[in-house]
Amino acid sequence: MNAKSAGHTTADGRKIGGVLMEMKNITLRFGGVTAIKDISFDIREGEIRAIIGPNGAGKSSMLNVISGFYVPTEGEVWFKGYKRGPMKPYQVARLGIARTFQNIALFDGMSVLDNIMTGRLTMMKSGLLSQALWIGNAEKEEHAHREKVEKIIDFLEIQNIRKTPVGRLPYGLKKRVELARALAAEPKLLLLDEPMAGMNVEEKEDMSRFVLDVNDEFGTTIALIEHDMGVVMDLSDRVVVMDYGKKIGDGTPDEVRNNQDVIDAYLGVAHD
Amino acid sequence: MADASVAVAAAPQSIPALLARNVARLGGLPAYREKEFGIWQSWTWAEAQREIRELALGFLSLGIERGDFVAVIGRNRPAHYWAMIAAQMCGAIPVPLYQDAVADEMAYVLENCGARFVVCGDQEQVDKVVEVEDRIHHIEHVMYTDKRGMRKYDHGRMNALEDVKAEGRAGHYRYEAELDARIAELTYDSICVMLYTSGTTGKPKGVVLSNRNIIETAKNSSNFDHLRSGDEVLAYLPMAWVGDFIFSIGQAMWAGFTVNCPESPATMLTDLREIGPTYFFAPPRVFEGQLTSVMIRMEDAGRVKKWLFDHYMAVARRVGPNILDGKPVGLGDRLAYLLGNILVYGPLKNTLGFSRIRVGYTAGEAIGPEIFDFYRSLGINLKQLYGQTEASVFITQQPDGQVRSDTVGVPSPGVEVKIAENGEVFYRSPGTFVEYFKNPESTASTKDPEGWVATGDAGFFEEGTGHLRIIDRAKDVGKMADGRLFAPKYVENKLKFYPNILEAVVFGANRDRCTAFINIDLTAVGNWAERNNIAYASYQELAGHPKVYEMIQSHVEEVNKSVAADPMLAGCQVHRFLILHKELDADDGEMTRTRKVRRNVVETKFADLIAALYDGSGSVYTETEVTYEDGRKGKITATLRLADALVAPEQRMAAQ
Structure with a gap:
């Protein structure tokens, strides 16, 4: 894997570019607990990168390190060729990183449309006063943002719930709205924390299709955590496997599937 | 445009000629609207003509011939109506197909008409066409409206409709004369469209309708209801259905009214409210x-x-x-x-x-x-x-x-x-x-x-x-074993008038008494269940609930009473019934795409249930094959209860 420095093309014709983000020897400790132990891997531009592992393997911690929410105790995070220091959430968003959450974090009382509009907050330039009074650039800006949001609504096929309060939606649709909000920020890198958790087969298939379409249509790089092995193997270009905070495998789905350490971690090992 | 004035001089003999007439008369008025990205986008007659001509020029550049068939598969969108009219301009024949048809049904129709060109709405439809392409080999070019998800397909013989249009625009010097010549060739007897009948019996048949058929009908019916420019329709019914063709193309072109296309099937009711059609x-x-x-x-x-x-x-x-x-x-x-x-x-x-x-x-x-x-x-x-x-x-x-x-x-x-x-x-x-x-x-x-x-x-x-x-x-009207008249639809319709009953199928031809299958309406019965604190986990469980049976039984008995009042049809009272464990579905072949029950299919498929209705047993175990939306098959099993219904005394005809 590491041998390739320039871009290459996958079997189905998508372009995979150079390294977008690189994690170098990341270690994360909470007091005496070591959540992540010396992990290195990279995420390339345009790819779908999955992080898998059994419960408690440190996947979510890893995603939080990527998103900048946790600052690693040791190691470096490089993004777009620059070493990244500690950051505030809005700085992360401005860098072009957006995420969805394992436990949906939407505004229940607001409509789907308004929820998605919040995704564009960091891009709004007109001030509080002009927005409140609807003067100056506020109207023009709102129209431009609304247009972008409508494209996403169309893309994710949620036109029929545009005006529905999020609290009234079923779980699967809420997940889709969350994806929409993340997309509204036009991210370079999209982080999905268990996008299929708690879904039935049909919803999973829909969501998988949307994830693939997002990657294909917008060229968005996607890093996702997922439990469902079938989904991961179908979706991802490359997979990182974690167990007890350590990286035990890294490669294409096929390579990972045949990796003895991975098999042991998932199926257990006979102790004798 | 130069050709327009020529066509307007005589009475318009084709849809493209009517379009030219409308451009001359109503040029700046809206002809089409479609809600997209949350806003109603609109096209005037003049703009629509430009779009259609560009598309037709694009078709010519792809080598479309006179008499070719152009299949159109997608939901109601201006682009799809335009594709049909563009095909007519080129002397080709549009064939709209039902977009919810599974690949097999589509294969039959595509093969039957020998379509060289297929216009698909989106990736889903393209996939179906690609799937049937290894069986039928005459499809030369597939076009699609919605680009989403289409990037990684082999575009050797595939194009976005937009790109075809761009090609037409680019090549308009080369093809304009040819296009005008082909439009001028169209007469009252040229084929306007071919529509496949839904086929309650056997394979669908391609119904060939000429310009005369469509335009005369549109003229007569528009006059009958005084339809005129300024009227608004919502185009939301399947494009493959003759009604949509008459309303959204025939009458719209004749009377010059506006065709409005909803944003998506799911938003139809909202869009209906926003448009407020005058003709519906x-x-x-x-x-x-x-x-x-x-x-x-x-x-x-x-x-x-x-x-x-x-x-x-x-x-x-x-x-x-x-x-x-x-x-x-x-x-x-x-x-x-x-x-x-x-x-x-x-x-x-x-x-x-x-x-x-x-x-x-x-x-x-x-x-x-x-x-x-x-x-x-x-x-x-x-x-x-x-x-x-x-x-x-x-x-x-x-x-x-x-x-x-x-x-x-x-x-x-x-x-x-x-x-x-x-x-x-x-x-x-x-x-x-x-x-x-x-x-x-x-x-x-x-x-x-x-x-x-x-x-x-x-x-x-x-x-x-x-x-x-x-x-x-006519073929369903039969005789019962004792010679009395058997008109199942008459009874079924009476049953279906109850909101709780979605479908009913009545049996009794050549038998001594009538029985029925009932499909409950999940919305109505589900709501009723909620109100009455009846818990259920699935359609099947709700359908089999004793309280639901009680309710349906009372409906059946009321119908029996009203049927008994008509001496000719009194024999059609329902003696026994059961509530089916699954909805009759077009995907399983039990209904046509226009949601009419295929009686013979139901009779063979559920033969065991019918037998049980007549042998007096109280319940029956059954296995039924079902087809999911993506074409996979599965099996559901159920034990169904059979219920007796009271039959009203018949009023004997005086003569007997």
């Missing part, structure tokens, strides 16, 4: 569905609102239809109705999107009298028509002021209707189809040399009013 068509189930949702919401309304609604709906039921028909109504009633209009009917119509309707039609199935009267009492001019693909829709229709729920009206202008010895309805009209494609035997057996077409329906003209009444499909 819907099958009975749409009206039923809307009424059900109104009633459910009224159940939850506050006491004052509920009282207002009940009170003024009673007023409306009493005087509304008469006011609509222009019959004499007392001053007091008129005032009460006026007040009701301000307080209840107006807001209600607005919510439903029916505020501006001048002409509304329903057809396809019988509509329940209560439902029909409900809409008419609100002042909505809802009427019935009777028609079929082979007639370019119109056979009979109800004139304003002569509207009833149990007739289908008088013969449409230009249509002759006669009733044969056995009760079958025959018609002859300018809209009568040319032929079934590649099927001279069926053509001969349906249309006689004098042009009379058998409808396959049994009916009679009512004495006095001259209105036609349809009883049932």
Whole structure:
């Protein structure tokens, strides 16, 4: 894997570019607990990168390190060729990183449309006063943002719930709205924390299709955590496997599937 | 454009010529609207013509020939209507297909017409076409409207419709003369469109309709209802259905009104409200569905609102239809109705999107009298028509002021209707189809040399009013073992008028008594269950619930009573019934795509259940194969209860 420095093309014709983000020897400790132990891997531009592992393997911690929410105790995070220091959430968003959450974090009382509009907050330039009074650039800006949001609504096929309060939606649709909000920020890198958790087969298939379409249509790089092995193997270009905070495998789905350490971690090992 | 003036000089003989006429007359008025990205986008007649011509030029650059078939598979979108008209401009024949058809059904139609070009709405449709391409090899080019997800397909023989248009624009110097020549060649006898009948029996047949069929029918029916430029329709019914072709292309082109396309199938009701069409068509189930949702919401309304609604709906039921028909109504009633209009009917119509309707039609199935009267009492001019693909829709229709729920009206202008010895309805009209494609035997057996077409329906003209009444499909009308008349549809329709019953299939031909399968309506029964604290986990469990059985049984018994009142049909009372564990579904072949029950399929598929209905057992175990939306198959098993229903004593005919 590491041998390739320039871009290459996958079997189905998508372009995979150079390294977008690189994690170098990341270690994360909470007091005496070591959540992540010396992990290195990279995420390339345009790819779908999955992080898998059994419960408690440190996947979510890893995603939080990527998103900048946790600052690693040791190691470096490089993004777009620059070493990244500690950051505030809005700085992360401005860098072009957006995420969805394992436990949906939407505004229940607001409509789907308004929820998605919040995704564009960091891009709004007109001030509080002009927005409140609807003067100056506020109207023009709102129209431009609304247009972008409508494209996403169309893309994710949620036109029929545009005006529905999020609290009234079923779980699967809420997940889709969350994806929409993340997309509204036009991210370079999209982080999905268990996008299929708690879904039935049909919803999973829909969501998988949307994830693939997002990657294909917008060229968005996607890093996702997922439990469902079938989904991961179908979706991802490359997979990182974690167990007890350590990286035990890294490669294409096929390579990972045949990796003895991975098999042991998932199926257990006979102790004798 | 240069060609336009030439075509306008003579009476327009084709859809492209009508388009040119409309551009000359109405150029700046809206011809098409579509809601996209949350906003209604609109195109004037002149803009639409430009789009269509560019697309036609693009088709020419792809090498389209005269007489080629162009299949169009997608939801109602201006682009798809334009593709059909562009194909006509090139001398080709558009063939719209049902977009919810599975690949196998699609393969049959594509093969039958030998389509060289296919226009798909989106990736889903393209996938189906790609799937059938290894069986049929004459498809040369696939085009698609929605680019999403299409990036990684092999585009050697595939193009976005937008790109085809761009190619037409780029090559317009090369192809313009050819295009104008081809448009000028179109005559009244050129084929306008080929539509496949849904096929309640056997394989679908391609019905060939000429420009004469479509334009004459559009002219007559537009005059009948005074349709004109400025009217608005919502195009939401399947494009493959003849009705949509007549309303959204034939009449829209003739009368020059605006065709509005919804944003997506799921937003249809919202879009309906936003557009507020003046001319509206819907099958009975749409009206039923809307009424059900109104009633459910009224159940939850506050006491004052509920009282207002009940009170003024009673007023409306009493005087509304008469006011609509222009019959004499007392001053007091008129005032009460006026007040009701301000307080209840107006807001209600607005919510439903029916505020501006001048002409509304329903057809396809019988509509329940209560439902029909409900809409008419609100002042909505809802009427019935009777028609079929082979007639370019119109056979009979109800004139304003002569509207009833149990007739289908008088013969449409230009249509002759006669009733044969056995009760079958025959018609002859300018809209009568040319032929079934590649099927001279069926053509001969349906249309006689004098042009009379058998409808396959049994009916009679009512004495006095001259209105036609349809009883049932002629071939379904049979005899019971003791020789009494068996008209299943008649009973099924009565059963289906109950909101709790979605479908019913009655058996009894050559048997001593009738039995029935019932499909419950999940929305209505589910809501009822919620109100009565009945818990259920699945459709199957709800369908088998004893309380549900009780309720359905009372419906069946009421129907029996009303059937018994008609001496001719008293034998059709339902003695035993069961509630099916699954909804009858077009994907399983049990229904046509237009949601008509395929009786023979149901009879063979559920033979075990029918046998149980007649052998007196109390329950039956069954396994049923089901097809999921993506074509995979599965199996569901169930133990169904069979219930007896009380039968009302028959009123013997005096003569016997």
